[in-house]
Amino acid sequence: MPNVATWMQAKDEEWFARAFAPHPQVRFSNALQAEVNLAQADGLLLTGGPDIAPEFLHQEVPDPSVLDLDTDRRRDVWEFQAVKHALKRRLPIFAICKGCQLLNVALGGTLHLDIRGHNAPEMKNKDIQPLRTDPAARHRFDHVNSSHHQAIDRLADGCVAEAWSADDDIVEQMRLVDYPFALAVQYHPERGDGRYAPLFADFVAQLGTRQD
Numbered sequence: 001m002p003n004v005a006t007w008m009q010a011k012d013e014e015w016f017a018r019a020f021a022p023h024p025q026v027r028f029s030n031a032l033q034a035e036v037n038l039a040q041a042d043g044l045l046l047t048g049g050p051d052i053a054p055e056f057l058h059q060e061v062p063d064p065s066v067l068d069l070d071t072d073r074r075r076d077v078w079e080f081q082a083v084k085h086a087l088k089r090r091l092p093i094f095a096i097c098k099g100c101q102l103l104n105v106a107l108g109g110t111l112h113l114d115i116r117g118h119n120a121p122e123m124k125n126k127d128i129q130p131l132r133t134d135p136a137a138r139h140r141f142d143h144v145n146s147s148h149h150q151a152i153d154r155l156a157d158g159c160v161a162e163a164w165s166a167d168d169d170i171v172e173q174m175r176l177v178d179y180p181f182a183l184a185v186q187y188h189p190e191r192g193d194g195r196y197a198p199l200f201a202d203f204v205a206q207l208g209t210r211q212d
Contacts, residue, residue: 047190051150159177180206
């Protein structure tokens, strides 16, 4: 039974339970609830959440007032350590929203600390944000949902962008090249309909391929 390490907020559990329902063999170890033995993990799921605490960023923060007030340093410490561990073992990584930003920062990239037009209430659960997508991308969507005020600025070395907002070119999907599986999306496929199912299926299919 594959074991996925994650840090998941209680409010997101229902969404991810639905998204992974077609894969009942997957078991989650949630670091928010209990200590996780990363040595026993088969994959890493980085989920949405508050802004990354400024101390972890590779950039200056000219205006701290644009950041969330409820940053979670304990979570950030765990997630950055988990990414380092996963990369060392070449575990599959699936990163969503904050997770996308955190993976980019963990690899040396930077963020837009505050953007407009990506977190209107009607965008949270409705696929109304248009994308333009690299034809070479394995997963392509014309429209996605959107709920974030930060985003990737400078891509980390070794990463390539696969999709951008058609309105302002904000990176909405990226992957780590020369790596078995590390996909990051800025949108929220767990909140969407069945058309996002291939993202989760692709991640699950890689879970038995860890290298120790």
